[in-house]
Structures are given as structure tokens and as C-alpha cells.
Amino acid sequence: MQKEFIRTVKYVLFSVSAGIIQIGVFTILNELVHLDYWVCYLIALVCSVLWNFTLNRKFTFKSSANVPKAMLLVALYYLVFTPLSTLLEKYLTIDCSVNEYLVTIMNMIINFVTEFLYQRFVVFRDSIDSNTKIQ
Secondary structure, eight states: OHHHHHHHHHHHHHHHHHHHHHHHHHHIIIIIOOOHHHHHHHHHHHHHHHHHHHHIIISOOOOOOOOOHHHHHHHHHHHHHHHHHHHHHHHHIIIIIHHHHHHHHHHHHHHHHHHHHIIIISTTTTTTTTTOOOO
């Protein structure tokens, strides 16, 4: 039980760092480069996902699983999450005039919860703590 609590805390901390990266990249692209909103969101999301996957695979789940297979499983998650969250972002920011940063943070929270569950119970379920080099 304590091991899972520590795993969850690590996931939260790495996700916060990924969130900082996502907001930072989004802000730079939105405020300085002035790209379309959905382009800013998509690029920022990809940067965040790569960061989060790398750190969580190594330090949170301590997995020695086949990296390409694990990345493919994460890509499958994002094949569903990305279009749905992009449509939600468009609907709320353009059609409903909700603040783009508020909507981005809301999507980040949805992503945080669903991705943890997906990585814990799908991507790394059979390989958690299999990397004996990291303990």
C-alpha cells in the first residue's frame, strides 16, 4: 500500500513538471508566435507527453518493458484523448468563449487522472518494478 502511495506521489510530481512544460510551451506559442490555438495546444501536449512518459516509465513505474510497445500503447491512448480534448478545447474556447488557459488546465486535469489509470493498469501493468537497476 505504501509503495503505491509513493508511486502516486511520484506520478503527481512528474505530471506537475509535465504540466509546467505544457503551459510554458503553450504560452510561448500562443503569446509570442501567435499560432492557432489548436496548434499551440497540440504541440504543447506532445512535449508534455514525451516528458511525462519518459520520467514515469523510468522512475514511477520502474518498468523495463519494451519501450516501443509501451510508447505505442501510450500513442493509442492519445489517439483517443487528443481529438476529444482538442474538440472540447475548440468548443469551450471558440463556441462558448471560455478562457483558453482555464480550458487547457481543465484538460490537463482530465488527462492527468485518465493517463495515470491507463499507464498503471494497461501500459505498465505487467512490468511495474521490473527494472532492477532502479530501486
